[in-house]
Amino acid sequence: DVLTESNSWYRGFTLFLTFLFYTSYHLSRKPISIIKSQLHRNCSTLIRPPNLNGTDNETWCDWVPFDQDNYKTLFGAVDNSFLVAYAIGMFFSGIFGERVPLRYYLTIGMLLSGLFTCLLGLGFYLNIHSIWYYAFFQAMNGLVQTTGWPAVVACVGNWFGKGKRGFIMGVWNSHTSVGNILGSLIAGVFVSSAWGMSFIVPGIIIASTGVLCFFFLVESESDLLARILKASQSRIADLEEDNEKEPLLQNSSSNEEIFSSPGQSNSISSEPAEEHTKAISFCGALRIPGVMEFSLCLLFAKLVSYTFLYWLPLYIANVAHFDPKEAGDMSTLFDVGGIVGGIVAGLVSDQTGGRASTCCVMLILAAPMVSVHSHIRHHWLLTMWMLLVCGALVNGPYALITTAVSADLGTHESLRGNSRALSTVTAIIDGTGSIGAALGPLLAGLISPTGWNNVFFMLITADILACLLLSRLVYKEVRGWCGHSPRHRG
Numbered sequence: 286d287v288l289t290e291s292n293s294w295y296r297g298f299t300l301f302l303t304f305l306f307y308t309s310y311h312l313s314r315k316p317i318s319i320i321k322s323q324l325h326r327n328c329s330t331l332i333r334p335p336n337l338n339g340t341d342n343e344t345w346c347d348w349v350p351f352d353q354d355n356y357k358t359l360f361g362a363v364d365n366s367f368l369v370a371y372a373i374g375m376f377f378s379g380i381f382g383e384r385v386p387l388r389y390y391l392t393i394g395m396l397l398s399g400l401f402t403c404l405l406g407l408g409f410y411l412n413i414h415s416i417w418y419y420a421f422f423q424a425m426n427g428l429v430q431t432t433g434w435p436a437v438v439a440c441v442g443n444w445f446g447k448g449k450r451g452f453i454m455g456v457w458n459s460h461t462s463v464g465n466i467l468g469s470l471i472a473g474v475f476v477s478s479a480w481g482m483s484f485i486v487p488g489i490i491i492a493s494t495g496v497l498c499f500f501f502l503v504e505s506e507s508d509l510l511a512r513i514l515k516a517s518q519s520r521i522a523d524l525e526e527d528n529e530k531e532p533l534l535q536n537s538s539s540n541e542e543i544f545s546s547p548g549q550s551n552s553i554s555s556e557p558a559e560e561h562t563k564a565i566s567f568c569g570a571l572r573i574p575g576v577m578e579f580s581l582c583l584l585f586a587k588l589v590s591y592t593f594l595y596w597l598p599l600y601i602a603n604v605a606h607f608d609p610k611e612a613g614d615m616s617t618l619f620d621v622g623g624i625v626g627g628i629v630a631g632l633v634s635d636q637t638g639g640r641a642s643t644c645c646v647m648l649i650l651a652a653p654m655v656s657v658h659s660h661i662r663h664h665w666l667l668t669m670w671m672l673l674v675c676g677a678l679v680n681g682p683y684a685l686i687t688t689a690v691s692a693d694l695g696t697h698e699s700l701r702g703n704s705r706a707l708s709t710v711t712a713i714i715d716g717t718g719s720i721g722a723a724l725g726p727l728l729a730g731l732i733s734p735t736g737w738n739n740v741f742f743m744l745i746t747a748d749i750l751a752c753l754l755l756s757r758l759v760y761k762e763v764r765g766w767c768g769h770s771p772r773h774r775g
Contacts (some may be wrong), residue, residue: 292506294511295503295506296444296445299502299503299504300441300445300453300457302498303339303440303457303460303502304460305494306433306437306462306494307460307461308460308463309491309494310433310464310491311460311461311464311465311468312417312467312471313430313468313487313488313490313491314401314468315464315465315487316405316468316471316483316484316487317367317423318469318595318596318597318613319468319469319472319473319483319598319609319613320472320476320480321598322599322603322608323348323480323596323609324347324348324614325347325348325352325356325360326347328343328344328347332540333345333346342509342599349414350414350415350416357730357733359416360599360730361726361727361730362730363416363420364423364536364726364730365726365727366427367423367427367430368591368719368723368726368727369424370424370427371430371431371719372431372720373428374428375434375712375715375719378435378712379710379711379713380567380709382435382439387436387439387440387502387708388498388499388504390432390436391432391436391498391502392495392496393432394430394432394436395491395492395494395495397500398426398430399488399490399491399493399495400488401422401488403485403489403643404407405419405422405423406485406488407481409479410481424674431712432627434687434712434715435708435711436708438687438711438751439708441453441454441457441688441692442692443504443505443506444505444506445692451630451632451633451634451635451640451685452628452631452632453631454631454688455629455632455685456627456628456631457629457688458687458688459623459624459627461623461680461684462620462623462627462676462680463620464681465594465620465623466617466620468487469488469598469613469614470613470617473614474610477609477610500577539725571713573694575641576694576710578754578757578775579641579694579758580713580714580718581717581754582644582734582751582755583687583714583717583721583751584637584721585747585748585751586648586679586686586717586747586751587683587719587721587722588722588725589679589744589748590623590683590722590725591653591726592729592743593676595701595726596740598615601616603737613722615672616672618649618672618673618676619672619673619675619679620676620680621673621676622676622678622680623675623679623680623684624682625676626677626679627681627684627688629681630647630682630684630685631684631685634689637766638762639762640685640690640693640758641657641759641761641762642762643681643682643685643764644681644685644686645753645755645756646676647682648748648752650746651675651678651682652677652749652752654671654674654675654743655741657671683718685709686718687714690714691710691711691714691715694714725747728740731735
């Protein structure tokens, strides 16, 4: 009874903590997209201070080196410093995540991410105008942020079974959008006055959550059992100071009965959390059925999502001539839609058992919605609704693949009980997706000078390719529904 109550409480607490942790990860990524429209502005619409030195009336309000015509290319370079480092680091992060205690791994990652985010903000106060400074610390931030996703998914996967995993993780995955929204709002408060604080405040927040992680995270039920037994040993030692600890623990059958669960051996070692299976290899994880298809699908789905993430505020500011704060606030509607999309995708996939089919349908609907959005950009009431709809349809499949699908594949029946695959599988899927996340903003930076319509055409093409990559899995699921073959999730 004690263990059952503890399990229930810690299951909910772990869900809350990991939600908080990854919210802070995304909160610290968002400011760079908000301050872009502040670093390069339309100076002709502003009143020039009379005491300002210099003669260039067109770029006096811009932040060097983003004051020239190549500013979009430079923005793309800064974005890709983060995203390329993130994509490369993710393939190694899962391997480390299987071999290092997740609590320490997350703590170190969040503390370092907080440091590098704050250093980006210090560029404002130290008057730093080198593109290499911003690119370097963005790259370092991208590298340490790879600690987050495999670790939090592994923690949640350790506590929750497959029954309602899609719905639970769909709700839980709203941390991505909540982090983006909070990051936009926090950065928007400071962007027009002192944009350095748009980085420093999120940096302090993620570092603070790292401290919470160190003291409070319990990463699995076996970890909880180990803590309970350790506490029990300590209490017994206090009560029986004069007796040797080892014989007392070996002979205490009542203590074993209290903490043993049905079907569990009555002889519990003092280190129950010890894993006796080897962590899966990288190639072994790739051989799990479905990993390749979902990884490549996520590449294109994440390309679309991250293009919106990094370029939507600047697009809104350019087209509607909104100030940086208003553009950042409006862009949060895309993330609000993403929350709804992730929940709906998880719920539908739980009810139908069709993870791939759910993703494919939403991606098919997303392509025309993106096209419509590109043609109604001057009608802002309609644009607000379209941002909500596009956010749901674009982020729904992305959320489902990175959460429930990754957890399903990381505990696939082909693993024959090997529990040390979840972090590696999650890292492979999200790492492949991160290649698309790096390509999307880079291509947007290169294509946008030719017109925003071409950027939207790129996004539509990516959505279609993501659908095609899931066609084999969708076919298998449909045959399963028709009774032709057994249906397996993932």
